[in-house]
Amino acid sequence: xxxxxGSGTSSGIPVGDLNAGRLTFxxxxxxxxxxxxxxxxxxxxxxxxxxxxxxxxxxxxxxVNDRALVEMRRGPTxxxxxxxxxxxxxxxxxxxxxxxLRNNTAGRRGGAAFVDGGELxxxxxxxxxxxxxxxxxxxxxxxxxxxxxxxxxxxSLVFGNSAIPCFMPGPTPI
Numbered sequence: 001x002x003x004x005x006g007s008g009t010s011s012g013i014p015v016g017d018l019n020a021g022r023l024t025f026x027x028x029x030x031x032x033x034x035x036x037x038x039x040x041x042x043x044x045x046x047x048x049x050x051x052x053x054x055x056x057x058x059x060x061x062x063x064v065n066d067r068a069l070v071e072m073r074r075g076p077t078x079x080x081x082x083x084x085x086x087x088x089x090x091x092x093x094x095x096x097x098x099x100x101l102r103n104n105t106a107g108r109r110g111g112a113a114f115v116d117g118g119e120l121x122x123x124x125x126x127x128x129x130x131x132x133x134x135x136x137x138x139x140x141x142x143x144x145x146x147x148x149x150x151x152x153x154x155x156s157l158v159f160g161n162s163a164i165p166c167f168m169p170g171p172t173p174i
Contacts, residue, residue, distance in 0.1 A: 019075060020047045029056045031063030032104060034070075036118070041068040046075040049100045050112075058140070059114035060104030060130060066117055067147045072099050074124035098157070103129040110140035111162065113151070117144030120151040127153075128160040136168030137161040 023033040032053030036043050050061040050072075064070045074097055101112045101122070111130035113120055120139070130137050138161050143149040151167075158166065 016042065017044045017046070018048050021045075022049045022051065023053065023061075024049065024051045026053045027055070031055060031059045031114075032106075033061045035059070035063045035065070036068045036070050037063075037065040039067040043068070043070045045070065045072040045099060047097065047099055048072065050102070050104065051100065052103045054105045054107075055110075055114075056107045058106055058109045058116070060106040060111045060132065061101050062113040062120070063110075064113065064115045064118035064120050066144075068118040069121070070118070071121045071123075072101065072125050073122070074098050099125040101125055101127045101130070105130070106132040108132065108134045109136050109168070111137040111164075113139045115139065115141045115149045115151050117142070117147040117149050119147075119149075122151070122153045123155050125153075125156045127156055127158045131162040132164055135164060136166070137164045138166040140168045 026032050028035065032055040033050045034043070053061050055063070062070060099122075104112050106114065109132055111132035112127055114136070120141075127138055132140070138158060139151045139153075141149045141151045
């Protein structure tokens with residue numbers, strides 16, 4: 001397994017699950033928050049916030065590559081209702097329990113995520129404020145010769161991302 005993000009160098013630390021953590025304010029050429037690659041690599045993100053990361057090229061928040069699998073969701077003890085926006089009443093703001101993929105930027109494609117022959121599954125996640133200069137402010141999916149690439153979103157709240165098409169399928173590999 002190879003997991004890297006922020007500085008763009010391999011940390012050498014095997015990562016399989018991240019619970020109630022944060023990947024914030026990182027910068028890299030690819031995968032500002034996390035770069036996940038390798039055919040046997042699986043990364044589970046539960047109740048995780050990926051916020052304010054940037055990539056010079058692709059995948060502001062996440063870059064999923066080479067048949068790797070990333071699953072991002074609310075933890076098993078969370079409510080079963082889909083994600084909702086924050087609510088304010090009498091000066092108190094209630095933030096619903098969901099993973100968050102927000103305020104990430106990419107210099108080219110995939111503001112929140114770029115999937116390059118890998119798989120991304122997003123469930124019970126708020127996705128907002130992401131931006132990409134070229135395509136896919138939320139996600140850009142591109143297949144490779146070895147894997148078609150796939151991104152699945154369910155029970156998630158998507159709002160306030162840049163005007164570039166939010167979900168962008170990439171070209172079929174030659």
